[in-house]
Amino acid sequence: MPKPAIALYLGETYASLGIFNRASGAIQFEKSVFLPQVSLKNLLSQAKNKLQELQLDSEGVSVFVVTNYFDRLKQFRLGGSISQVIAKGFENSYSLKDSKLLSLAASQLIITIENENVDTSFLQSELDRVKKVNPDLNKVVIALPESKFTSAQVDQIVNFFTAAGLKIFLCAQPHNQSELRKTLLNAGSEGTREEVSKDLSEAFGAKTEIFYFCHNGFKSKFENAELFNSSNNFFAHWLKKNNLNHGAYFDVETFKFLKNHPAANWESPWGTIPIDHFDQTEFEVHPFAELKLDQLSMLSFDKSSIQLEPGPVVAGRAIKPLVLDLFWQELKDNGFCAGLFSALAQDNLKSKIQNIFSVLEKGQKSSSLFVSGDELKNQIRSAIHAQVDLLASGEAVRFYGPLADVFKSPRHKPKEKSFSWPQEIIAMAEANGGLPS
Amino acid sequence: MNGLQLKNQFELLTKFFKSCSVVNADGTLLYSKDQGRHSLTTTRLVAFQIVKKYLQPQPLDFFVLNDPENGGFQLTKQIFIAALQPNLFLVWDEDFEAIDFKIPPTPLFDKGVRNEFVWKALVENRPYSPALEVFINQQKAKADALLKMPQFLDSVSANKNQQDWLKVSQEVFNVLFNTKAQSSGEAHFKMAPTQMIKLKLTVEEKQNVKMFVLDMTNTNLATDFHAASHVFESAAVKKIIDFYGFAEFFNQSILDKIKMILPPRSIVSKPHAEGLHNISIQAIASQLCEHLLAQFNNPSRKSHTSFQYSNFLSFKVQSGNSYYNNLITKQCATIDCVEALANSHKIEVKTMRRLENRSHIQFEVKCQEELTLTVDNKYDIESSDIKLKVNGKPQVRGCHKLVKSDLVEISWEF
Structure with a gap:
């Protein structure tokens, strides 16, 4: 009997999971959770129980993951537990191109090295020094150019740090700062990748095969940097599969426009990183942007304040209204959101949302700048449609994602049947060479 | 349409332009933004007025210029003007570094049709012709993308919407003006004993009229270091706009409240043939304004410091x-x-x-x-x-x- 497959979409704030029974050729269990309220572990444990209930063998199950989870890292400096071994005179060289970008490594954890002092005692004293700065240090990026160091010297250094129990990230082109950034990002996001993979292995056993969607399809071996564009790449492949040049994607945590054009360099928050991917354009409004009265007492959304946690009021706990909350009535009627935000069905939450908007509306002083919650909602929708028109040069665009029907217009329509991440993932995995036997 | 809708319209219209201005047929500034290294709001207005006066733009016309003595900034900065509708024009600037000659106001496309004579003279037979052709076509494509949204352009160019938008900005100006201190002060930057830029900035409300007055009367006459008045003005205006938070509502209603007094042929009012000193003079303008505005709004008014130029x-x-x-x-x-x-x-x-x-x-x-x-x-x-x-x-x-x-x-x- 073929083993079941698990499809997992892991967003920044929500996860959707489905169990695909290959014998019946159908998804037999599907569930989405809002991560600030229900952990991924909890969702995986529910899936494991369901496998038993359905009498499906969970041993050696294949898990197909599409993720946007790594976008969480985009606002942070990384590399707090990473040491860098680099040639003297090249300390923080990757960061000189643009001082406004985020850092990928801690300066105090740098080990500078000259080819004459590659010996174990020097390396040990340096390792002791950086360990004093951060006792949790467990990874090392080694970027030593061939022009300055022999391969024997590099091997010696790699062996030393391997023996010391550090995970090694070797930069293949140390003279190339973009490559160095990529290696540092691989190291900086290793913890997050390990955390996800560990949760999956713990839930379904050590033999679990995990495939992440990277640039060209699902892969079990990849660089962590590839995971940053996993969902965009998936979306681009979906467009390709449907012979579309562009599309717009809407879910509870992102509204974006994507063209089916590959790009070789990713302009990341940490600088240029050479990685094949598909670029996206986020619409001006972020669903988790906070709604507030600005300095003109006008109801508007704050582009700089993205509240991933505790999330929107519709999720049940938050008190700060977000852009997503403007659409609470539409979300209530949306099958995906009704499941994700179960509190939406409660009357007291409805009153709470109405009260919040009533207070905001009454706080506006100027009549010419007054905007009601409903007007703001309609304007956001119209602004998105206008941006889509502009980005697609007037062509009709297919809307995609769990909230596609909330933003549809007569010109821009979603696909006919309702969107399901697990179903899309399984369909892509099958089209992408089929599921492993 | 309410204020937010009007604001959204201009944000959308200018979404793919880092530095641009939107003007109507009268030359009234409807919106402007400068997100590049240099500020060109007033420069772009001058460029538009010159094109309007001498070339009478018609819908779908497309112009380029870069002459620093004729509405331009510097030779490498190309200023484009697209006539989107009879009452709506977009003016923007983009760098093309290889160009080292003056381009007077030039019609590249007449009613959407490429002017082959001009194209040949301007684009062809240069070592960088292929790159220049791509560059100009990219700029034209940005305007063409907007032309594919005629209903949207109708709305932006509608007289009533434009008047409402100017009124909204006036209201915003009145609110934000009152959030900062009114005062007057002077600062100067001296390059040589007889080469001084002196700015007296006054922020005041007189007879219910709120104004910024930038008086440069005591600035020295130009010798070898000088720039066009619109170069200085663009940088000073940008600093005021940013300091007060007017940017999202910036249009003629606000620009009219910033008055410049410039002596003729001074360091800040004499164009340089190649615009060589524009970057330096904009930095001085920006820093002088920032210094004075910070002084006016310093809670401990007594600790006034003299102006220190920040090198770059x-x-x-x-x-x-x-x-x-x-x-x-x-x-x-x-x-x-x-x-x-x-x-x-x-x-x-x-x-x-x-x-x-x-x-x-x-x-x-x-x-x-x-x-x-x-x-x-x-x-x-x-x-x-x-x-x-x-x-x-x-x-x-x-x-x-x-x-x-x-x-x-x-x-x-x-």
Whole structure:
């Protein structure tokens, strides 16, 4: 009997999971959770129980993951537990191109090295020094150019740090700062990748095969940097599969426009990183942007304040209204959101949302700048449609994602049947060479 | 339409332009933004007025100019004007570094049809013709994308919507003006004993009229260091707009409240043939305004300090048809040239380090072809924390040819 497959979409704030029974050729269990309220572990444990209930063998199950989870890292400096071994005179060289970008490594954890002092005692004293700065240090990026160091010297250094129990990230082109950034990002996001993979292995056993969607399809071996564009790449492949040049994607945590054009360099928050991917354009409004009265007492959304946690009021706990909350009535009627935000069905939450908007509306002083919650909602929708028109040069665009029907217009329509991440993932995995036997 | 809808319209119209202005047929500024290194709001208005006066733009016409003595900024900065509708024009600027000749106001497309005579003269038979053709076509495509949304353009160009938008901005101006202090003060920057830029800034409300007055009367006459008045004005206006938070509502209603008094043929009111000093003079304008506005709004009014110019270095490196712009200020640094040239093996990086606040780059030229290093602004070599040396010799403003084995050193401190 073929083993079941698990499809997992892991967003920044929500996860959707489905169990695909290959014998019946159908998804037999599907569930989405809002991560600030229900952990991924909890969702995986529910899936494991369901496998038993359905009498499906969970041993050696294949898990197909599409993720946007790594976008969480985009606002942070990384590399707090990473040491860098680099040639003297090249300390923080990757960061000189643009001082406004985020850092990928801690300066105090740098080990500078000259080819004459590659010996174990020097390396040990340096390792002791950086360990004093951060006792949790467990990874090392080694970027030593061939022009300055022999391969024997590099091997010696790699062996030393391997023996010391550090995970090694070797930069293949140390003279190339973009490559160095990529290696540092691989190291900086290793913890997050390990955390996800560990949760999956713990839930379904050590033999679990995990495939992440990277640039060209699902892969079990990849660089962590590839995971940053996993969902965009998936979306681009979906467009390709449907012979579309562009599309717009809407879910509870992102509204974006994507063209089916590959790009070789990713302009990341940490600088240029050479990685094949598909670029996206986020619409001006972020669903988790906070709604507030600005300095003109006008109801508007704050582009700089993205509240991933505790999330929107519709999720049940938050008190700060977000852009997503403007659409609470539409979300209530949306099958995906009704499941994700179960509190939406409660009357007291409805009153709470109405009260919040009533207070905001009454706080506006100027009549010419007054905007009601409903007007703001309609304007956001119209602004998105206008941006889509502009980005697609007037062509009709297919809307995609769990909230596609909330933003549809007569010109821009979603696909006919309702969107399901697990179903899309399984369909892509099958089209992408089929599921492993 | 309410204020938010009107604002959204202009944001959408200008979404794909970093630095642009929207004007109507009367030349009234409807919206403007400057997100690049330089400020050109007033420059773009001057460019539009010249085109309007001499070339009578019709819908779908498309113009270009760069002449610093005729509505332009500098030779490398191309100003485009697209007539979107009879009552709606978009003016924007983009850099094309290879152009080193003056382009007077020139119609590239007449009612959407390429002017072959002009195209041949301007674009063809140049070493960089293919790149220039791509560049101009890209600019035209940006305007064409907007032309595909006729209903949207109808709405933006509707007289009533434009009048409502100007009224909304007037209201916003009145609110935000009152959030800052009213005062008057002077500051100056002296380059030489007879070369001084002196600004008296007054922020006041008189007879219910709220105004900013920038009086440059005591600025010296121009000798060799000077720029057009719109160059100084654009930078000063930008600083005021940003300081008060007017940017999202910036249009003629607000621009009319900023009055400039400029003596004729002074350092800040005499165009330079190539716009060579524009970057330096904009930095001075911006810093003088920022200093005075900060003084006016300093809670401890007694601790007035004299103006201290904050030095910066702007330079570019040319390799063949590629240009790399670099900027080092006290707050930030963007060095585009080093990674690109090292990856193409044109230079060998000897040192590239940032430790604590000190950054240091040293590289050796490795290629046979000549590289050109151009320092764009007049920066203080002696007392500055920013150093640029070639073979140990500090570099001043101007062009410097780099040949194989030359050693270039750049260092700075935050």
